Amino acid sequence: MSALFRTATIRALERECIDRLGGGVLMERAAEAVAEAAARSARRLPRATPIVALVGPGNNGGDALLAVSKLRERGFPAHALALSGTEPSAADARAVWHRWHARGGAVGALDGLPAWLERRPLVLDGLFGIGLGRALEGAAAQAVRLLDQAPQCETIAIDVPSGVDADTGAIVGGPDAPAIRADLTVTMIGDKPGLHTGAALDHAGAVLVAGLGLAHETAADGELFGRALAMKLLRPRARDSHKGSFGSVLVVGGAAGTAGAALLAARGAQAAGAGKVFVAAPDGPVFDPGQPQLMTRGFEAGHEGIDAICIGCGLGRSAKAGDALERALRSALPLVLDADALNLVADDPALARQLATRAAPTVLTPHPLEAARLLGVSSREIQSDRIGHALALAAQTGATALIKGAGSVMALPDGCFSILAAGSPALATAGTGDVLAGVIAALLAQRMPAADAARLGAWAHGSAGELWQRSHPSGAGLSAAELPALVTSALAPA
Ligand SMILES: NC(=O)C1=CN([C@@H]2O[C@H](COP(=O)(O)OP(=O)(O)OC[C@H]3O[C@@H](n4cnc5c(N)ncnc54)[C@H](OP(=O)(O)O)[C@@H]3O)[C@@H](O)[C@H]2O)[C@@H](O)CC1
Ligand SMILES: Nc1ncnc2c1ncn2[C@@H]1O[C@H](COP(=O)(O)OP(=O)(O)O)[C@@H](O)[C@H]1O
Ligand SMILES: [K+]
Structure with missing residues (x-):
């Protein structure tokens, strides 16, 4: 499934269903889904592993307590701590709660958790779901800290890991505030954006969507872009083709000291299928000894024969660089703006105006700090709502905006957004973003619309990181120069 729903939409769907079916039905189904997932996990764990549910004050806690009741009916040793x-x-x-007590059920206090942790329980997190309104504190915060010190205990989060904002993926209260780290999140009614980007990626674990019998795909707020959608965008190379069929990319960048950035973008462009790749560098021609087919262009030369421009990688912020950016923005060619091109736009209102009035396809690929400069906020603010800021950037510039980093987010000026369901911390090393900019430019040069080029390029890039990590489990040591070959593999039709 690829549809993502904001909390407000989930609440509306929930109300509609309660009006139709009456209260309690959805909680019954939600608890059944949790009990089913917990039973599956418990069967894999050593016999007699206790199941301990953390029960919060709202309906998330209701799901947890009802799941305990269902697990006990199935014979599992399940317990509730409220x-x-x-x-x-x-x-x-x-x-x-009343039904449970009427049947003589017992509920322990949350401060009893340390004694349970000694028995390595399976933990069900039902502290808070989509109703979390502020940072965890007191006994709830203490419970999360204790669980952090017991990583050997498997944890299933109900709906949302407690402490994570279901809309943004940020930790409520800031990056250092407490939040559950789950192995699995069973999320109700529909998938949530806040399970797939930013800090949430270290908290949600695998995500299992329990639809609870509600049909609602048309109400989606956003999209989780994964392999299935990527494969739909891939086109086989025509047999009757030649290098002119796949577009020419001009990479503008690579000033003295950062020539490699432009060369990495050029390698990325080639890896994503561009027919020809040219590099124009401000301080004289730059060469890639391992890639003799790359061609150079004079920095001041025009854009003849070019189908897409990738500008900014290692470009520097000289007057010359600004002039080249002005020329690129003025051209009618599809454009990728990365790195220093973004910084130049952030510093120069005239360039920003030119960007906003551009009609040709334009993709911006900022990392959070570059996005922060463009929007006049801090990178911490960007990370507190990556989706909201990607949408703001797309609206401000009229361009396709891709905010990179764990759970990259692509946003369009019309308010649509996608979260890229591919990526790896292996990519957290210099130069990998340059490769991505070149990849997207190559897809643009092959006449792909900007939104598709950005999504497919970012997905292939993230998947390349995952491919590398498969053979290097620590995730450390990837060099950006190795990445293009893996992007080519990721772009192979299934
Ligand atoms: N209705 C149904 O049939 C279905 C419901 N479903 C389930 O319901 C969940 C939503 O339930 P919910 O709206 O009751 O919110 P929930 O997340 O349990 O927490 C709200 C409570 O927590 C409190 N509170 C908040 N922050 C706090 C803090 N930091 N520290 C302390 N307290 C804090 C807040 O109190 P207040 O802010 O008013 O002080 C309020 O009491 C949803 O995630 C899903 O699991 C689904 O299964 C579908 C079917
Ligand atoms: N932890 C991570 N998880 C997933 N992707 C990451 C992570 N860290 C970095 N990346 C990816 O690596 C690339 C880094 O780009 P960028 O920061 O522009 O680096 P550079 O400018 O050195 O090329 C981006 O595509 C980003 O999404
Ligand atoms: K929860």
Whole structure:
């Protein structure tokens, strides 16, 4: 499934369903999905592994308590530890709470968790879901810290790992605030953007969507772009083709000291299938001894014969660089703006105006700090809402905006967004972004629309990182120069 739903949409779907079916039905289904997932995990774990559910004050806690009840009916040793000893205020959770107590069920206090952790339980996190309104504190925060020190305990988060914002993927209260680290998140009704980008990637684990019987694909707010969608965009190379069929990319960048950045972009362009690749560098021609087919162009030369421009990698911020950017923005060619091209735009309102009025396809590929400069905020603010800021950047510039980093986000000026479901921390090394800029330019040169080029390019790049990590499990040591060959593999039709 690829549809992503914001909390407000989930709430609307939930209300619609409750109006139709009455309260309690969705919680029944949600708890069944959690119990099923927990039973599957428990069967893999040593016999008699206890299951301990952390029960919060809202309906997330209701899901957890009802799941415990269902697991006990199936014979599993499941137990509940509640954040509060008083009945929940949320109606559905309160009904579950009363039924549980009426049947003589016991609920322990959350401060009993340390004794349970000695028995390596399977933990169900039902502290908070989409109703989390502020940072975890008190006993809930303490429980999360204890679990962090017990990584050997498998954890299943109910709906959202407690502490994670379901819309943004940021930790509520900031990067150092407490949040559950789950092995699996069973998320209700539909998938959530906040499970797939930024900090959430270290908290959600695998994501299992429990649709609860609601049909709602048309209500989606965004898209999770993975292999299935990527494969649909791939076209086989025509047999009757020649190098002119696949477009010519001009890479503008590679000033003295950072020539490699432009050469990496050029390698990326070639790896993604460009017919011809040219490099124009401000301080004289640059060469890639391993890639003799790359051609050079004078820095001031025009754009004749070029189908897409990739500008900014190692470009520097000289007056000459600014002039080249002005010429590229003025051209009617598809354009990728990366690195110093983005910094130049951030510093110069005239260039920013030119970008905003550009009609030809334009893709911006900022990392969070570059995005921050363009939007006049801090990179911490960008990371606190990567999707919101990608949308703001697309709206401000009229371009396709790709905010890179774990769970890259692509946004369009019309308000659509995609999260790229591919990537690896192996890519966190200098020069990998240059390769990506070249890859996207090559797809543009092959006449792919900007949104498709950005999504497919970023997906292939992320998948290349994953491919590398498969044979290098530590994820350390990838050199950007190795990446293009892996991008080519990722772009192979299934
Ligand atoms: N209704 C249904 O049928 C279905 C519901 N579903 C389930 O319901 C979940 C949503 O339930 P929910 O709206 O009750 O919110 P939830 O996340 O449990 O927390 C809200 C409570 O926490 C409190 N609170 C918040 N932050 C806090 C903090 N930092 N520290 C302390 N307290 C804090 C807040 O109190 P307040 O902010 O008012 O003080 C309130 O009491 C959803 O994620 C899914 O699991 C689905 O299964 C589908 C079917
Ligand atoms: N932890 C990570 N997880 C996934 N992708 C990452 C991670 N860190 C970096 N990347 C990817 O690596 C690339 C780095 O680009 P960038 O920061 O522009 O580097 P450079 O300018 O050195 O080329 C981006 O595509 C980014 O998405
Ligand atoms: K939870």
